[in-house]
Amino acid sequence: MDAKKFGNFIAQARREQKLTQAQLAHRLHVTDKAVSRWERGLGFPDIGTIEPLALILGLSVVELIKSERIFDSQISCSDASDLLKEAFTLMNEQEKLTLKKMDDQNVVKQQYATPDALRGRISLHDRYSTNKFGWFNWLYAQYNFKPGCRILELGCGDGRFWAEHFDKLPEGASLTLSDVSGKMLETARQTVGHEEEITYQVIDAQEIPLEDGSVDIVIANMMLYHLPDLSRALQEIRRVLRDDGVFYCATGGENGIDSYIRHALHLPRAEKLKFTLQNGEEILHTVFSQVEKRLYEDSLAITDTSDLVAYARTLPWIAEQPQLKTRLSSQVIYSALEAKKENGVIRIPKEYGTFIARK
Ligand SMILES: C[S@@+](CC[C@H](N)C(=O)[O-])C[C@H]1O[C@@H](n2cnc3c(N)ncnc32)[C@H](O)[C@@H]1O
Numbered sequence: 001m002d003a004k005k006f007g008n009f010i011a012q013a014r015r016e017q018k019l020t021q022a023q024l025a026h027r028l029h030v031t032d033k034a035v036s037r038w039e040r041g042l043g044f045p046d047i048g049t050i051e052p053l054a055l056i057l058g059l060s061v062v063e064l065i066k067s068e069r070i071f072d073s074q075i076s077c078s079d080a081s082d083l084l085k086e087a088f089t090l091m092n093e094q095e096k097l098t099l100k101k102m103d104d105q106n107v108v109k110q111q112y113a114t115p116d117a118l119r120g121r122i123s124l125h126d127r128y129s130t131n132k133f134g135w136f137n138w139l140y141a142q143y144n145f146k147p148g149c150r151i152l153e154l155g156c157g158d159g160r161f162w163a164e165h166f167d168k169l170p171e172g173a174s175l176t177l178s179d180v181s182g183k184m185l186e187t188a189r190q191t192v193g194h195e196e197e198i199t200y201q202v203i204d205a206q207e208i209p210l211e212d213g214s215v216d217i218v219i220a221n222m223m224l225y226h227l228p229d230l231s232r233a234l235q236e237i238r239r240v241l242r243d244d245g246v247f248y249c250a251t252g253g254e255n256g257i258d259s260y261i262r263h264a265l266h267l268p269r270a271e272k273l274k275f276t277l278q279n280g281e282e283i284l285h286t287v288f289s290q291v292e293k294r295l296y297e298d299s300l301a302i303t304d305t306s307d308l309v310a311y312a313r314t315l316p317w318i319a320e321q322p323q324l325k326t327r328l329s330s331q332v333i334y335s336a337l338e339a340k341k342e343n344g345v346i347r348i349p350k351e352y353g354t355f356i357a358r359k
Contacts, residue, residue, distance in 0.1 A: 004041035009067040011039040013057040107320040112181040115158040117314035131298040148172035149216040154205040155223030159188025178203035221250040224275040234287040253277040253351025288357035295353035
């Protein structure tokens with residue numbers, strides 16, 4: 001983005017709107033000095049001001065970023081993609097882009113206040129995964145449940161896994177399904193049922209209200225990266241496990257769908273996730289003596305881009321950050337992802353697997 005071109009463009013648009021620098025500044029809640037600086041090409045407004053500025057000047061955000069008048073119909077997919085890149089370069093330059101972290105508790109709370117976002121994402125996997133065996137079937141095949149064993153699942157989500165697999169549990173096994181979100185647990189209760197055989201309990205994985213050595217199996221899938229105090233949770237899990245107990249924790253890798261979407265949207269790579277297929281083994285070894293990693297081979301082959309757009313817009317780092325969500329409208333994401341299609345298909349690598357840890 002050219003600061004001089006931008007400055008001249010907004011100065012002219014301001015005059016057309018018959019506004020003085022002071023009037024424009026007043027409406028944007030900034031100083032008139034700031035407006036004067038932008039118009040002289042000495043700086044850009046911060047990213048949160050771009051949208052109201054466009055509105056006041058009767059321009060679109062795209063016109064502001066390009067610093068020229070354009071008609072929407074003239075914007076091709078690749079133009080939109082270039083514009084997006086420019087917008088994010090600007091955002092990064094201003095260092096205003098603080099992508100929220102996956103263990104930010106406000107993000108986690110809002111994201112799992114209802115099961116909708118999680119369910120929406122699972123449905124994309126159902127529809128477009130190339131490995132038709134299915135993630136949940138594969139996961140169940142990794143578990144070694146003995147008759148009479150006591151199982152605790154942490155962060156069980158909407159319970160769909162158990163709705164599909166509860167009937168396969170061996171004789172006498174008992175199951176506690178838990179989640180820190182009461183609404184999520186309620187959904188699990190409705191989805192799985194079997195109220196007499198299953199205990200449902202709100203539990204924060206960082207403080208498990210169970211006796212030492214009281215369970216045979218702990219499961220914590222796709223949730224350890226949400227925990228502010230991961231090492232405390234791992235200590236807790238170790239504490240409640242019997243000496244010969246087993247801990248199963250599935251997670252994703254650094255080069256899966258999230259990173260593909262970020263790249264397509266010209267966003268910076270995510271800060272390293274707290275618990276991934278890449279770093280999980282080392283982290284688990286701080287608490288467990290044996291750790292094994294098993295990988296599930298899979299990818300997505302997406303034909304309807306709008307399904308991927310819906311998925312992207314529920315991702316915690318977009319959905320729970322209003323500024324970014326406004327900027328990344330469905331249309332903008334659609335253009336960036338549609339440009340990735342080859343022969344009508346968007347192919348995205350998946351990286352999923354599970355760790356199996358023992359005391
Ligand atoms: C991505 S979902 C995974 C759900 C399910 N395990 C699965 O694999 O489909 C993450 C779940 O972890 C839960 N969670 C987040 N922080 C938690 C915590 N501190 N203790 C227990 N559960 C937590 C969320 O409420 C959410 O249901």
